[in-house]
Amino acid sequence: MPAIDSSKQDSRAAGLGVLLAACVSALVVNANTSAVTILLPAISQDTGAPVDTLQWAVTGYMLVGAAVIITSGALGDVFGRRRIFLTGLVLFVISCVLIAFSTGAAGVIGGRMIQGAAGSTILACGMSLLSVDSAGAGQLRAITFWGAASAVGGAAGPLIGGVLVGVTGWQGLFWIDAAIAALCVPLTLRTVRESRDPDRPREIDVLGTVLVAVALVPLVLALSEGGTWGWLSFPTIACLLLAVMGGVGFVIAERHATTPLVDLALLRNRVLVGSTLAILLVAGVINALMYLLSLYFQNPDGFGMSALEAGLATLPAAAAMIAITPLITPLAVKIGARAAVAIGFGLATVGFAALVFVDPSWSYGAFVLPLIVLSVGLGLANGPASSASTAAVDPDQVGQASGISNMARYVGGSLAVAAAATVSTAVSSGRAADGEPADAVLAAGLAGGALLMTLMSAAGVALVLLLRRHRSEPATAVHLAAAAAVTSHTIPTRPTGGA
Structure with missing residues (x-):
């Protein structure tokens, strides 16, 4: 949807029904997403599936979300945003019911893949519904609420998941989420008007969507199984070749598509490319860190925490990222997005580097300062990058730029995990083969993962070369909400036109 000058449009507030439907569903989706890593040990114990297998949950x-998030927005523009939102x-x-009833890995993983499509559809179309039901300053207020709901959901998810594991079992999260999402259906039917984009061609880039999956699935499979198969084995090389072929095919398809999933011309915008890479890296290291920490904290050879204790243990990271939010945009305005991103990734590098030295003798307290430092850094890098991704393009390209950055968020998470x-x-297998104690083996595995995230964060500092010409917009409430929500979604900070 094209952006327009808010000074040329009267303010129109979003209706209470659409605001509730969009914000409540965004909160539930983001809470569900961030809670699942805390649940993996409990799911593993209950189903008998190895945690390494449940990694695919x-x-x-994220793989399905990456392929679907832009397509779902296009489907809403063509067939009706309310209709596609309801489908989500x-x-x-x-998906929640399927997962809750599952007794093995297949049901959990299959349900989560369906949930990836559903979650990305709800987020993309919920934002569109708010945009078309409001205008000007009223639209920015609605987006502010949506961003705040997304941020609260993402931050509270691990704690909610931990509480529910102890009270209801891991299935409780999915039953409650299913109930809340189900209540949003009649609310949407009764209060949200249907809308479409009459100027948009009716063609949907299905081929582009398929090729995203063709490129990503074998790549993630190679990254996940390459160590077991052998990095030079036929299955690993075949997966990597298929991923390359999928990527090349995607570029060719997008050049010839009537309504491409990604406008490749936008990739000539250095600021957009730099901000998108920053978003990919931040999403990657955040998701990878939460995955590794949740397993380490709950492993009997680590701290042996309960799911609730592990959820509480992640609070310093979440609190630090929330605390830095009000300072991100003012600081970026003062020193520039380039410097803010560089400082942010620099801090993240220091925090992850400290975790490389993790040792079985470490108490939980030794983790707190590195977690705070890296979380502040990632928040500082992520906020300006997210704003730059939509502010650095022409008004009529804001929707495409937002879609590209949101796809990057899913891609980064899937690849990094x-x-x-x-x-x-x-690393753990190597240490175990050397006969080291189980606690040392576990700590070495976490240290190896931390080294990878250190290198990824250090690579983020180099993105200043792409962001050097961009200055951040002055801080407003919507900028603060956008900064808070950036771990889950990129939201526009300028009013957009609706149909």
Whole structure:
């Protein structure tokens, strides 16, 4: 949807119904997403599935989300935003029920992949519904609420998941989420008007969506299983070749598509490319860190925490990222997005580097300062990058730029979790083969994953070369909400036109 000058449009507040439907569903989706890593040990114990296999409950969700998030927005523009939003809600309910009833890895992973499609559809179309139901300053207020709901959901998810494991079992999270999403269906039907984009061609880039999956799935499979198969084995090389072929095919398809999933011309915008890479890296290291920490904290050879205790143990990271939010945009305005991103990734590098030295003798307290430092750094890098991704393009390209950055968020998460899990397992296996104690083996695996995340964060500092010409917009409430929500979604900070 094209952005327009708010000074040329009267303010119109979003209706209470659409605001509730969009914000509540965004909160539930983001809480569900961030809670699942805390639940993996409990799911593993209950189903008998190895945690390494259940890793696909995280990466599968993100892979499908990456392929679907832009397409779902296009489907809403063509066939009706309310209709596609409702489809997302129904799919989300179905996926939650499937997961809650599952007694093995297949049901959990399959349900989570359906949930990836549902969650990305709910987020993309919920934002569109708010945009078309409001205008000007009223639209920015609605987006502010949506961003705040997304941020609260993402931060509270691990704690909610930990509480529910102890009270209801791990299935409780999915039953409650299913109930809330189901309640959003009649609310949407009764209060949200249908809308479409009459100027948009009716063609949907299905081929582009398929090729995203063709490129990503074998790549993640190679990263996940390469250590077991052998990095020079036929299956690993075949997966990597298929991923390259999928990527090349995607570029060719997008050049010839009537309505491409990604406008490749936008990739000539250095600021957009730099901010998108920053978002990919931040999403990657955050998801990989939460995956590794949740397993380490709950492993009997680590701290042996309960799911609730592990959820509480992640609070310093979440609190630090929330605390820095009000300072991100003013600081970026003062020193520039380039410097803010560089400082942010620099801090993250220091925090992750400290975790490389993790040792069985460490108490939980030794983790707190590194977690705070890296969380502040990632928040500082992520906020300006997210704002730059939509502010550095022409008004009529804001929707495409937002879609590209949101796809990057899913891609980064899926690739980094797979890579970090593989590195951690490889290091742990090597130490175990040398006869080291179980606690030392576990700590070495976490240290190996932390080294990978250190290198990824250090690479983020180099993005200043792409962001050097961009200055951040002055801080407003919507900028603060956007900065808070950046771990889950990129939201526009300028009013957009609706149909």
